[in-house]
Amino acid sequence: MSLKILTVVGARPQFIKAAPVSRALRREHNEFLLHTGQHYDRNMSQLFFEELEIPAPDLNLEIGSGPHGEQTAQMLVGIERVLQEQKPDRVLVYGDTNSTLAGALAAAKLNIPVDHIEAGLRSFNMTMPEEVNRILTDRISDQLFCPTAAAVAHLRREGITQGVHNTGDVMYDAALHFARLAGERSGILERLDVAPGGYLLATCHRPQNTDDPAALAAIVRALADSGERVIFPVHPRTTGFLRRDGLLEGLEGAGRISVIEPVGYLEMIQLERHARMIVTDSGGVQKEAYFYRVPCITLREETEWVETVEDGWNLLAGSDYDRILGAIRTFSPPAQQTAHYGDGHASEAIVHLLDGTV
Ligand code: UD1
Ligand code: UDP
Numbered sequence: 001m002s003l004k005i006l007t008v009v010g011a012r013p014q015f016i017k018a019a020p021v022s023r024a025l026r027r028e029h030n031e032f033l034l035h036t037g038q039h040y041d042r043n044m045s046q047l048f049f050e051e052l053e054i055p056a057p058d059l060n061l062e063i064g065s066g067p068h069g070e071q072t073a074q075m076l077v078g079i080e081r082v083l084q085e086q087k088p089d090r091v092l093v094y095g096d097t098n099s100t101l102a103g104a105l106a107a108a109k110l111n112i113p114v115d116h117i118e119a120g121l122r123s124f125n126m127t128m129p130e131e132v133n134r135i136l137t138d139r140i141s142d143q144l145f146c147p148t149a150a151a152v153a154h155l156r157r158e159g160i161t162q163g164v165h166n167t168g169d170v171m172y173d174a175a176l177h178f179a180r181l182a183g184e185r186s187g188i189l190e191r192l193d194v195a196p197g198g199y200l201l202a203t204c205h206r207p208q209n210t211d212d213p214a215a216l217a218a219i220v221r222a223l224a225d226s227g228e229r230v231i232f233p234v235h236p237r238t239t240g241f242l243r244r245d246g247l248l249e250g251l252e253g254a255g256r257i258s259v260i261e262p263v264g265y266l267e268m269i270q271l272e273r274h275a276r277m278i279v280t281d282s283g284g285v286q287k288e289a290y291f292y293r294v295p296c297i298t299l300r301e302e303t304e305w306v307e308t309v310e311d312g313w314n315l316l317a318g319s320d321y322d323r324i325l326g327a328i329r330t331f332s333p334p335a336q337q338t339a340h341y342g343d344g345h346a347s348e349a350i351v352h353l354l355d356g357t358v
Contacts, residue, residue, distance in 0.1 A: 001358045003029045005115075006088035006107075008079060009057075010038030010099025013171075013284045015048035016265055017094045017117060020173040020347040022054055025092075028351065031055070032086050036075045036099040037062035041236060047264045052178065068098060068129060075102030083110050090115055090357065093137060096130035100137050108140040113357070117170060117350065119144035120151025120160075121304040127208070143357065145350050147171075148340055150306055167349040168342015171284055175291045176344040179269060186270040192231060192258055196274035200228050200328065205235035206281040208319070209299055213245050215319035219299055220247050222324035223257060223279065230257040231271055277328065286314055293337065297327045307340040 005025060009018050018033070025031050035057035039045045049056060061078040063071060079102055083091070091107035092115045093100045104114045119138050123131050138144060138160060146152045147169035155164050189196065202223055209215045220242070223230050232251070234242065242248040242259075251257050263271070269288065272278060278289040281299040286308055289296035296314040308314035313333040317323040342349075 003089045003354065003358060004032065004086070005029050005090050005092050005354070006032045006034060006083065006086055007092040008034050008036065008099055008103030009094065010036035010063075010075070011095075011097045012039050012044050012048065012262075014094045014097065014099065015045065015054060016052065016174050016284065017170045019048075019052040019054050020177060021092075021117065021170055021350060024347040024351045025354075026055070028355065032059075032088060033057045034079065034082055034103075035060040036078070036102065037064055038071070038075075038097065038099045040064055041262075043262045043264065044236065051264050051266055052174075072098045072102050075099060076106050079103055079106040080110070083107060083112060088112060090142075090354070092117065094118055096121070096134035096137070098129070098133065101133040104137040104140055113142035114140060115143040115145065115350075115354065116141040117145045118147055118151075120146040120148075120153075120155040120164070122151075122154045123302050123304050125302055129207070143353060145346075145353070147342070147346070148305075148307060165349075165353055167353070168344075168346035169287065170346045170350070171287055172291060172341040173344050173347050174265075175269065175288055178266060179273065179292075182266040182270040182273070186267045188263065188267040188270050189274060192260075194229060194231065194274075197276050198229060199275060200226070200230045200277050200279055201271050201275040202230055202232045202279040203235065203282050203285050204232075204280070204299060205237050206300065207237075209281050210235075210238045210241045212319070213241075216241055216245060217247060218319050218321040219324065220251055222321050222328070224251065225325060226328045228256065228276075228328065231260065231275075232257055233260050233263045233268070233271075235262060277331070279324070279328065287341070290314065290337070291341070295331050295333050297324060297331060299324070307338070311337055311340075313337065 063074045090113045093103040095118045107114045143163045145167045152166050273292045277295045279297045290308045301318045317327045
């Protein structure tokens with residue numbers, strides 16, 4: 001029997017995760033794709049639907065940006081209304097954003113089972129909005145699809161064992177599926193005039209780095225003082241803070257640093273695969289660095305993706321100037337990697353498990 005599944009997405013990484021899952025899901029089930037509108041710039045949203053051939057959202061709530069309470073509350077109101085109209089059998093949410101929490105909470109209150117993809121991750125840092133979102137979402141989910149064994153273990157420690165599955169990571173599915181296409185279609189290296197292995201790729205958007213002027217300045221100074229060619233696609237959140245702190249002009253003037261608008265996924269993975277090193281505070285980008293065997297320096301004191309650190313491919317440097325610069329100059333991972341993130345068929349495994357709920 002086919003299910004009616006309502007999927008809630010809203011932010012850039014969720015579009016990427018939805019690409020392989022929607023494709024697998026729609027072979028057997030009906031999907032209603034609800035976009036909260038959390039991300040709305042063309043290069044943070046629409047571009048991903050086009051490039052990754054994700055079906056157009058059935059509805060966009062166009063909530064946009066705002067303080068956490070206001071943004072989440074508006075999503076909750078909108079999603080509840082749609083759930084009452086659409087009456088899905090189940091609600092599917094991804095990751096740990098405000099869109100994730102709003103989707104899960106609206107569904108749980110209407111007694112609609114919630115399926116959480118990327119369940120069980122923990123940073124153990126409760127000052128991160130994502131940590132709050134994921135703990136609450138996991139607590140009210142019916143099926144919890146974990147990307148790693150560590151995520152399953154976290155849930156077990158919290159007493160959550162029912163409906164928990166280690167399916168592998170749907171971002172690995174996407175990274176494998178789109179890598180070939182990126183090579184064929186993306187001419188970004190030529191456009192930026194960089195050679196494979198001849199540049200660093202940097203991203204930064206976590207509030208603990210962007211909102212704190214000292215942290216942001218230290219990160220930017222370390223990149224500039226490294227003397228390396230740096231490609232820096234800047235998240236719109238960060239653009240505002242770089243401007244606030246007067247850092248943008250200095251960066252652009254440094255000559256070796258290309259400060260560019262956010263790029264599409266195909267361009268991004270092309271940039272990742274050929275970087276000498278990646279410097280980031282993004283969850284997704286840390287893992288993609290690992291998938292493509294590129295050394296990664298993480299601008300945080302902890303990570304949810306502990307396997308990348310344990311295997312020696314990811315180094316935590318916080319927002320400390322000396323640690324970041326030192327790592328850029330000396331970090332060298334071992335050759336070994338382990339298969340932590342599944343076999344590239346996590347999406348199919350998830351759909352198979354959903355079939356079992358009918
Ligand atoms: C959100 C998620 C974060 C995720 C990230 C992925 C929450 C609490 N945070 O963070 O977990 O890692 O998305 O990228 O859900 N903005 C634009 N245009 C856009 C979108 C955002 O200009 O299309 C700017 C606005 O100034 C906005 C700011 O970015 O206030 C932050 O956007 P928001 O969606 O609130 O949080 P992110 O930092 O993007
Ligand atoms: N990404 C992208 N273009 C960019 C920056 C990131 O396509 O300019 C992709 C990246 O490859 C990864 C995902 O966006 O798949 C990560 O999203 P983000 O860093 O916004 O959020 P996080 O993973 O930290 O939640």
